[in-house]
Amino acid sequence: MFLKRLEVVGFKSFADRIGIDFVPGVTAVVGPNGSGKSNVTDAIRWVLGEQSAKSLRGSKMEDVIFAGSASRKPLNFAEVTLILNNEDEEVGIPYSEISVTRRVYRSGESEYLLNNQQCRLKDITDLFMDSGLGKEAFSIISQGRVDEILNSKPDDRRTIFEEAAGILKYKLRKKKAEQK
Ligand code: ATP
């Protein structure tokens, strides 16, 4: 599985619809300070279900919606779509391509779509659990996170390794079964 494409409209500094294609190998995003590089990674974490406005460097969720500029009016919604190549069927559904969309309106309404079908956030988190993809997954390491991992308590650090090893899913299922 690999990240194939990211489409963003109305999210933070991206007023126009933009698409970024990722090809196998290294993709680097470069640009001057304040040009929106970190907003790209924020978009990836947001579409995967990030609920904390603070960790997206805002104070409320509405802050992810394009707030306007000198030459443009603010927009009423933000939308991000992540497209994954799943030809190896690493994620356990029989689709060679998986798309995940999240949309939020200023009114507070929001929705998630999996391959263009409305779904719950839980469907998305369950699908990607242990795949290395997720808002907190090991595949995204933000600034300051390395220090945090090194300084974290052994139990917390263990959770990170367990997810990377793909066993967190089974531990959570076992815990649930024991509660019944
Ligand atoms: P650096 O090199 O300093 O890390 P960067 O390329 O990572 O910079 P970002 O932090 O991604 O830059 O982008 C910051 C820009 O995004 C700022 O100009 C800010 O005004 C703009 N921005 C953030 N949220 C919004 C929003 N809701 N509407 C419009 N613009 C926004």
Ligand code: MG
């Ligand atoms: Mg940055």
